[in-house]
Amino acid sequence: MEKPDNAGVRIPPPLYFLSFLALGIWQSSAWVQGKIGSPYMLAVGTIITVVGAIFLLKSVRKHETSGTNVEPWKPTTALITDGLHKYSRNPIYVAMAVTYLGIAIAASSLVAIVLLFFCLLLIRIFVIAKEEAYLEDKFGEEYLQYKEKVRRWI
Known part of the structure; x- marks a missing residue:
């Protein structure tokens, strides 16, 4: 049987971030009580959210202009391997984490801040590990050289 041409990720990565963030805010935030907070x-x-969102949009746009899928x-x-990918192999996940934070x-x-650690752990295990294995199979030595030069996160 032929392997599918994708990383085999089952749960969309934004769903991890949104789920953990919603749980954290629901557990401890003035927002749940209808207050603005500090x-x-x-x-x-x-400010941090806007910066994260800008990097997220920039990363997604890079996928589009490079003619590859973001999903x-x-x-x-x-x-x-250029743009934000010169500094991180996963700029979209870094941007999602910054936006979440x-x-x-x-x-x-x-609580949401603490849960971000667990969210990133699951992203690392269930998303990034699969993507890295897929990219190694698909691009071989080119991806391995890129991995040696660029960090996974930042």
């Missing part, structure tokens, strides 16, 4: 935390969190359950048609700070949710 204006300082809201301002800092908003890990679809085939990767090109190996991206910004929202958690804006919500003043310590």
Whole structure:
């Protein structure tokens, strides 16, 4: 039987981030009680969220202009090694984590901040590990050389 031309990721990565963030905010945040919370935390969190969102959009756009799919359950048609990918093999997940962190700070949710660690652990095990194995199989030495030069996160 022929292997499918994708990483075999079953759960969309944004769903991990959204689930953990929602759980954390639900467990501890003034937002759940209909309050805004600390204006300082809201301002800092908003700035961090905007920065993360900009990097996320930039990373997604890079996939589009490179002619490859951003979704890990679809085939990767090109190996991206420039732009933000010069600094991180996973700039989309870094951007999602920064965006998550910004929202958690804006919500003043310590629980959501702590849960980010567990979210990233699951992303590493159930998403990145599969993607890396797939890219090694598909692009061989080219991907292995890229892995040696560029860190997984930042």
